Amino acid sequence: xxxxxxxxxxxxxxxxxxxxxxxxxxxxxxxxxxxxxxxxxxxxxxxxxxxxxxxxxxxxxxxxxxxxxxxxxxxxxxxxxxxxxxxxxxxxxxxxxxxxxxxxxxxxxxxxxxxxxxxxxxxxxxxxxxxxxxxxxxxxxxxxxxxxxxxx
Ligand SMILES: Nc1nc2c(c(=O)[nH]1)N=C([C@H](O)[C@H](O)COP(=O)(O)OP(=O)(O)OP(=O)(O)O)CN2
Numbered sequence: 001x002x003x004x005x006x007x008x009x010x011x012x013x014x015x016x017x018x019x020x021x022x023x024x025x026x027x028x029x030x031x032x033x034x035x036x037x038x039x040x041x042x043x044x045x046x047x048x049x050x051x052x053x054x055x056x057x058x059x060x061x062x063x064x065x066x067x068x069x070x071x072x073x074x075x076x077x078x079x080x081x082x083x084x085x086x087x088x089x090x091x092x093x094x095x096x097x098x099x100x101x102x103x104x105x106x107x108x109x110x111x112x113x114x115x116x117x118x119x120x121x122x123x124x125x126x127x128x129x130x131x132x133x134x135x136x137x138x139x140x141x142x143x144x145x146x147x148x149x150x151x152x
Contacts, residue, residue: 023091
């Protein structure tokens, strides 16, 4: 038996974060509004042919350290899940047209965070019996603009 018991005399709750990026295009445009209204609300972000972003995401899990492995969750496994669920779905896509989960909404960073939360929350349900939950989806749309969603 390894001597990791000392720090694990009691259950330890911890947060683990993996960062991932993808490039995508979008247009902020609500078909319920006129072109003028869209331009007033979304400005240059409503330009007809859209524009691109280098999105950076921080995905944080929360739970109890496994006393056998010393992990909350294997980060290699989290990397694979994020590649399957996020990179494959969003990278080099146009969010208004190419991503089924975004087609009925204006692809703001807020709604992108909610959609990504729902995708990952579903995928991670298989690990709930290990007391692991999704804690936060944080998205940087630009170097200066970020959104955090905690599932509420
Ligand atoms: N609440 C939100 N506001 C805005 C969103 C959004 O998703 N949620 N998105 C945009 C645009 O997509 C836009 O591209 C961001 O524009 P801007 O603020 O100009 O981006 P920068 O950080 O690069 O701007 P600087 O000029 O460097 O400050 C707009 N609003």
